[in-house]
Amino acid sequence: MKGLAALCCLLILLSPLQAGAGTALWGRVVEVVDGDTVTVETSDGKVEQVRYIGIDCPETSHPRRRVEELGREASRFNEALVLGRRVLLELDLQKKDRYGRTLAYVWVESDEGSFMVNELLVSSGLAVPYAIPPNLRYTDLFREAFARARSSGSGLWGKARGRLFTPAQVWAELPSLAGRFINIRFKVDSISSSRTRYRLRPDKGYTTLIIHKSDTGQFGSIEDLVGRTLIVTGKVTPGFNGPEVILSDPAQILSLH
Numbered sequence: 001m002k003g004l005a006a007l008c009c010l011l012i013l014l015s016p017l018q019a020g021a022g023t024a025l026w027g028r029v030v031e032v033v034d035g036d037t038v039t040v041e042t043s044d045g046k047v048e049q050v051r052y053i054g055i056d057c058p059e060t061s062h063p064r065r066r067v068e069e070l071g072r073e074a075s076r077f078n079e080a081l082v083l084g085r086r087v088l089l090e091l092d093l094q095k096k097d098r099y100g101r102t103l104a105y106v107w108v109e110s111d112e113g114s115f116m117v118n119e120l121l122v123s124s125g126l127a128v129p130y131a132i133p134p135n136l137r138y139t140d141l142f143r144e145a146f147a148r149a150r151s152s153g154s155g156l157w158g159k160a161r162g163r164l165f166t167p168a169q170v171w172a173e174l175p176s177l178a179g180r181f182i183n184i185r186f187k188v189d190s191i192s193s194s195r196t197r198y199r200l201r202p203d204k205g206y207t208t209l210i211i212h213k214s215d216t217g218q219f220g221s222i223e224d225l226v227g228r229t230l231i232v233t234g235k236v237t238p239g240f241n242g243p244e245v246i247l248s249d250p251a252q253i254l255s256l257h
Contacts, residue, residue, distance in 0.1 A: 025089040025104075029082040034060045035074025035126060036118075037101070038082060040089065051101040052118045053092055054142050056130035056248075058179065058235065068179030068235065069159060074126040081117050082108060092135035103135060119145050125155015128235075129249050133214055143218075147251050150233075156181040160233045167205030170236060170243050177236045177243070183254065184245060187229045191222060198222050206242035209234075215248055231255045 025048075031039035033049070035057025040050050058068035060075055089104035097103055106117040119138070121127040123145035131139045150157050160181040167186060170177055189203040198216070200209035209232065216222055231254045234245035247253070 024091060025102075026086065027089060028086050029084065032075060032079040032083050035071065035078050035121060038078070038106070040087065040102075042089075048089075048102045049100075050089060050104050050106065051097055051099075052121070053103045053105055053135045054130060054132075054138055055118050055122055055127040057121060057127045065238075066179060069181055070126055070156060071179075073155075074121065077124065077126055078117065078121065081120065082106065087117075092137050094135050105138060116141075118142065122146050123148050123154070125149040125152075125157050128156070128252075131214055131248070143249055143251070146249050150251050156235070157233065164231070167202040167207035169205075170207040170245075171205050174236070174238065174243050178238050179235065181233065181235050182245075183231055183233050185229065185231050188225045188227065191226060200225060207236075208239070208242065208244050210244050210246045212246070212248070218250055219247070229257045 025042050027040040027042035027048070029038045030041050030047070033039065036052040036055055038050050040048050042048060057074040057078075058071035059065050060067050060071040085108055088107040089102065090107060091102070091104055094103060107114055108117060116138070118127075119141055122129060122142050129139070129142040129146050149155060153161065160183050163180075163182040165173070165177075165182055165184050167184065170182070170184060184207065186200070186207075186209060187203045188200050188209075190201045192199045192201070193213075196213055198211045198213065200211070202208070209230075211219060211222060232245065232247060233252050233254060234247060237244045237246065
């Protein structure tokens with residue numbers, strides 16, 4: 001695996017001085033906040049809240065959302081992997097997010113070898129790829145893991161199976177569908193854009209599909225989707241103008257006509 005090769009290179013090349021200077025950090029996980037956030041005591045005695053780079057797990061503690069489907073499962077899975085364990089925090093170009101959390105790819109050594117927690121959460125269907133420039137080092141790796149999860153029906157893919165809705169049905173059943181993974185049959189009527197994202201609007205109903213502009217390169221020409229009918233898998237999220245389903249990876253598109 002690419003991840004294992006990358007970790008081996010880090011272990012060989014990094015001296016303690018280099019690790020402390022910002023390329024990577026050693027530490028021990030002292031708390032699991034949720035599926036993609038942990039608290040780490042680093043080898044120099046500092047306590048850092050760490051957000052996993054490149055992925056997004058269902059919410060368990062969002063101030064404006066209830067606990068989302070698979071959120072507790074992702075937290076428990078993460079806890080089983082890292083709590084109390086010594087980890088390597090591999091940093092990318094941007095070291096902190098706007099909340100002051102350290103951004104990292106989190107590696108764990110085990111008897112069977114070494115693995116990246118970020119990747120394992122995605123391949124288990126408990127997270128989706130979430131590419132935010134400039135931290136894109138393992139974007140392809142996460143997309144490959146996401147495709148494997150779809151093929152095996154793991155996690156969110158299994159939850160969405162058998163749940164097929166139209167945009168109008170999602171709007172009508174929003175209180176019960178918020179935070180759940182579904183499939184939606186969606187004919188694209190129009191597309192609008194803001195500074196950071198595209199909004200795909202349906203021919204009927206008020207549910208919208210969202211594609212962030214940082215992800216558009218993998219979807220081809222967004223405008224070519226007008227008039228096309230898609231079946232997509234994703235999580236229903238309440239928005240200011242109605243329910244939204246975010247498309248972060250082409251694997252979420254099950255069919256396109």
